[in-house]
Amino acid sequence: MMPFLLAEFANREKFLPLYVCCVGSHEQKQLTRPVGHSAHQLFLSRGGTGVFRTEGQQDLVMTPGTVLILPANIPHSYFPQLTGDAMWDLGFIAFQGQAAAPLLEQMNAFVLKVLHAPNFQDLWNQLSSLWHLISLNGEHAYWETSKLLYDITLTLLEGQTKFNKDYTSPLPISQPNRALNSAIKLIHDHYNERLSLSNVARAVGYSVQHFHRLFVASVGVTPQQYILQLRMRSSIQLFHDHPGITIEKVAERVGMDTSYFIRMFKRTYGTTPKQYVKGNDSLLL
Numbered sequence: 001m002m003p004f005l006l007a008e009f010a011n012r013e014k015f016l017p018l019y020v021c022c023v024g025s026h027e028q029k030q031l032t033r034p035v036g037h038s039a040h041q042l043f044l045s046r047g048g049t050g051v052f053r054t055e056g057q058q059d060l061v062m063t064p065g066t067v068l069i070l071p072a073n074i075p076h077s078y079f080p081q082l083t084g085d086a087m088w089d090l091g092f093i094a095f096q097g098q099a100a101a102p103l104l105e106q107m108n109a110f111v112l113k114v115l116h117a118p119n120f121q122d123l124w125n126q127l128s129s130l131w132h133l134i135s136l137n138g139e140h141a142y143w144e145t146s147k148l149l150y151d152i153t154l155t156l157l158e159g160q161t162k163f164n165k166d167y168t169s170p171l172p173i174s175q176p177n178r179a180l181n182s183a184i185k186l187i188h189d190h191y192n193e194r195l196s197l198s199n200v201a202r203a204v205g206y207s208v209q210h211f212h213r214l215f216v217a218s219v220g221v222t223p224q225q226y227i228l229q230l231r232m233r234s235s236i237q238l239f240h241d242h243p244g245i246t247i248e249k250v251a252e253r254v255g256m257d258t259s260y261f262i263r264m265f266k267r268t269y270g271t272t273p274k275q276y277v278k279g280n281d282s283l284l285l
Contacts, residue, residue: 017099020145023131025091026237030079036072039094040104042152043068044123047089049081057112062090065120067156069111071104072096091127095149103153110160119159125181126152128188132219135229179204180218183211187223191230192255197223231256232268239277247273 021039028050043052045062052060052068054076061081062068070076080088104111117123130148182204187195200223201211215223231254238250250273251261265273 016097016142016146018095018097018103018146018149019142020130020134020149021094021096023093023127023134025089025127025131026241027087028078028080028090030077032077034075036074036076037070037094038072039096040072040100041070042093042095042156043070044091044117044120044127045088046091046120046124048087050078050088050090051081052076052078054112060112060114062088062114065117067115067117067120067123068113069104069107069115069156071111074112091124093127093130093149093152097146107153107157110156115156115160117156117159119155121181121185122155123152123159125184126155128184132226132229135233179206179211180214183215183223187227187230191227191234192253194255195227228264228268231261232265235261235265235273236269239273239280247277 025044025046043062045064045066045068047064049064050062052062052070054060054074060068126148130145130152133145133148183200186200186203197212198208201208204211206214212223215226219226221229234254235250238245238253247262248258251258254261256264262272265271265276269276271279
């Protein structure tokens with residue numbers, strides 16, 4: 001889970017042709033936008049099933065491994081299609097900029113359609129990188145996020161072209177990049193467990209020391225900092241998604257001891273979890 005992140009710096013550089021407005025992933029609930037969204041959106045469905053509904057069009061059903069491009073200002077609603085206990089794990093990127101409309105026009109054949117993405121994991125890894133770039137680097141990341149956003153659109157187009165031409169052999173990926181992507185996926189899948197650096201390193205075939213150096217060189221923070229930031233953002237999302245949830249329960253859900261969670265929360269946000277909840281009345285029952 002990558003809790004909703006608003007790119008507050010957005011288009012600080014007014015000439016930036018493509019920029020991120022918000023990014024994240026979570027267990028998607030029902031949402032209705034009668035006048036649409038002010039930004040264009042890219043959705044990635046990683047788990048479960050959900051339905052997008054727009055006026056005058058047939059419902060669009062997203063299943064795991066599918067992608068949807070939704071232009072700005074189109075009234076719509078979307079909701080999970082519950083089957084058993086499966087939640088709808090949905091990733092999203094909202095974006096704008098003077099290059100956004102021409103880009104979507106160029107991709108017109110893929111707009112407002114559910115696309116099966118043969119390179120879905122690559123897209124998800126890029127979404128994850130985008131989220132962490134904004135989360136950890138804030139306003140200093142606006143150039144890099146713009147580049148990465150453009151890379152994501154190219155990855156999407158590349159996958160669709162290969163799929164349509166029945167290409168099955170992916171481009172070669174260097175071993176360090178493959179290992180790093182596997183490690184990031186492992187962290188996102190298990191961050192709420194007692195996840196140790198040695199286990200992650202061993203899972204992707206590296207010594208702890210070599211993996212630590214590779215991770216810092218590629219991501220810019222240590223694996224421990226990466227995991228902590230993910231847990232902190234996830235705790236904020238839990239407080240907002242489950243009003244009245246106890247601090248102990250949140251700590252448990254993000255894989256931390258309560259006392260350590262409180263200490264890290266205060267260090268990260270400058271306030272204790274209790275003070276944070278009190279300062280947001282909507283989080284109280």
